Amino acid sequence: MLPVIALVGRPNVGKSTLFNRLTRSRDALVADYPGLTRDRQYGFGRLGPVPYIVIDTGGVAGGEEGINEAMVEQTVRALEEADVALILVDAREGISAADEHVADLARRNGKKTWLVVNKGEGLDSAIAGAEFHALGLGEPIVVSAAHGDHINALMEAVLEDYEPGEEESVPSYDDDEHALRIAVVGRPNVGKSTLINRLIGEDRLVVYDMPGTTRDSVSVPFEKNDRKYELIDTAGIRRRSKVREVIEKFSIVKALQAIDRAEVVIAVLDAHEGVTEQDVSLLGLVLERGRSLVIVTNKWDGISAEQRKQVRDQLDRRLPFLDFAERITISALHGTAVGDVLPAVERAFKAAVIDMPTTDLTRELESAVTAHPPPLVRGRRIKLRYAHQGGRNPPVIVIHGNQTERVPDSYRRYLINHYRKVFKLRGTPVRLQFKSSDNPYKGRRNKLTPRQERRRKRLMKRVKK
Ligand SMILES: Nc1nc2c(ncn2[C@@H]2O[C@H](COP(=O)(O)OP(=O)(O)OP(=O)(O)O)[C@@H](O)[C@H]2O)c(=O)[nH]1
Numbered sequence: 001m002l003p004v005i006a007l008v009g010r011p012n013v014g015k016s017t018l019f020n021r022l023t024r025s026r027d028a029l030v031a032d033y034p035g036l037t038r039d040r041q042y043g044f045g046r047l048g049p050v051p052y053i054v055i056d057t058g059g060v061a062g063g064e065e066g067i068n069e070a071m072v073e074q075t076v077r078a079l080e081e082a083d084v085a086l087i088l089v090d091a092r093e094g095i096s097a098a099d100e101h102v103a104d105l106a107r108r109n110g111k112k113t114w115l116v117v118n119k120g121e122g123l124d125s126a127i128a129g130a131e132f133h134a135l136g137l138g139e140p141i142v143v144s145a146a147h148g149d150h151i152n153a154l155m156e157a158v159l160e161d162y163e164p165g166e167e168e169s170v171p172s173y174d175d176d177e178h179a180l181r182i183a184v185v186g187r188p189n190v191g192k193s194t195l196i197n198r199l200i201g202e203d204r205l206v207v208y209d210m211p212g213t214t215r216d217s218v219s220v221p222f223e224k225n226d227r228k229y230e231l232i233d234t235a236g237i238r239r240r241s242k243v244r245e246v247i248e249k250f251s252i253v254k255a256l257q258a259i260d261r262a263e264v265v266i267a268v269l270d271a272h273e274g275v276t277e278q279d280v281s282l283l284g285l286v287l288e289r290g291r292s293l294v295i296v297t298n299k300w301d302g303i304s305a306e307q308r309k310q311v312r313d314q315l316d317r318r319l320p321f322l323d324f325a326e327r328i329t330i331s332a333l334h335g336t337a338v339g340d341v342l343p344a345v346e347r348a349f350k351a352a353v354i355d356m357p358t359t360d361l362t363r364e365l366e367s368a369v370t371a372h373p374p375p376l377v378r379g380r381r382i383k384l385r386y387a388h389q390g391g392r393n394p395p396v397i398v399i400h401g402n403q404t405e406r407v408p409d410s411y412r413r414y415l416i417n418h419y420r421k422v423f424k425l426r427g428t429p430v431r432l433q434f435k436s437s438d439n440p441y442k443g444r445r446n447k448l449t450p451r452q453e454r455r456r457k458r459l460m461k462r463v464k465k
């Protein structure tokens with residue numbers, strides 16, 4: 001499971017600025033998707049070898065007088081969900097009553113905490129940090145979220161005890177031995193458990209106990225048509241026999257852990273409720289994590305033709321950034337169209353793990369460019385020369401050329417859509433990366449990546465023993 005890091009602190013200390021920096025690595029490629037909300041409180045991140053989940057708190061008004069009730073509540077909730085808390089304070093303003101209040105909350109929570117002194121650019125760390133010892137939260141670490149100073153060192157310390165992320169091994173589509181991991185996510189009561197029971201088959205009753213904490217999810221292995229699957233259920237179902245009405249507690253963190261583990265995500269919406277704010281942010285996070293996706297709208301029975309049209313319109317309007325995903329309307333209760341779900345999952349997975357030969361990618365680049373050339377920038381035309389595949393699940397297409405940093409978003413989208421059409425990339429996000437060959441030595445450094453650095457350290461340790 002990914003470590004969960006909460007950013008807490010009084011208003012205006014720079015929590016959101018740090019959040020953006022910590023999630024940027026994952027976020028960078030999301031620019032190609034219009035309509036995706038950027039105002040997030042949860043995010044995936046990875047700066048060094050250990051991937052993580054970050055929670056931003058605040059954005060709630062709290063005045064001079066300290067922090068208000070809503071902030072306290074948000075802080076406490078984030079602390080509960082997190083493994084580690086970063087407590088932010090402001091180097092320029094010194095300790096305030098609100099800082100002491102936050103420190104108190106964190107201490108009471110008992111999780112591992114780090115004291116982060118932000119806005120420290122241009123300051124001497126020892127001097128800037130000194131007064132914050134008084135908070136009793138250990139050694140202050142002075143950083144600048146806005147400028148990026150000491151952020152890597154901070155995260156290295158914070159994540160030291162956690163396992164580096166495994167090299168993601170992407171199975172091939174035809175691998176019969178591989179159990180395809182599917183996360184079923186959605187708000188409480190949208191019908192996730194009913195859908196899961198339907199998918200697995202009526203004859204098999206899903207019996208498992210309530211997971212220990214709200215953060216655990218349960219995995220349900222099953223086989224269908226000679227294919228192995230593992231359903232990751234975030235609903236927290238209880239024994240059906242004992243509890244008819246399932247009471248769920250919605251935990252975004254739990255959904256994120258499941259999304260991280262899965263290869264394909266089934267996002268379940270409720271036709272009666274339409275697309276809610278929570279659905280939009282959860283779906284944005286599926287995209288951010290680069291997972292292939294099937295959108296299932298449940299409870300399609302018993303709603304009028306007019307309501308159906310409304311829900312369809314809402315999907316178009318609110319989720320333009322997910323136009324690549326197949327949409328299925330079902331009734332999990334009656335079983336209507338449930339049979340369409342797994343085939344759509346299969347298609348999404350197939351697209352996500354596709355192999356695209358360099359010759360085909362380059363040929364298609366040429367044909368796209370011929371049909372509709374990239375714009376002139378400062379009198380020079382952007383040149384796109386060749387393309388190759390840079391990753392799978394989701395597919396990454398790397399395009400080499402000149403002035404590629406100037407390719408407008410609209411042109412990126414045009415290229416993505418072209419590739420989508422040609423390679424039938426339905427159901428999966430597609431990422432474009434540009435590499436400029438204006439100066440082949442630019443940005444190349446004789447420096448180990450954090451991963452290599454870590455490996456080197458490990459080896460050295462072993463040698464010394
Ligand atoms: N000088 C300096 N300013 C910073 C730094 N980090 C953030 N800021 C500024 O501080 C202000 C508040 O930053 P936010 O990231 O919105 O702070 P926040 O803690 O999320 O605030 P709330 O969500 O309202 O509680 C903004 O004007 C930022 O540009 C930094 O490292 N140095």
Ligand SMILES: [Mg+2]
Nearest residue numbers: 015016058059
């Ligand atoms: Mg904020």
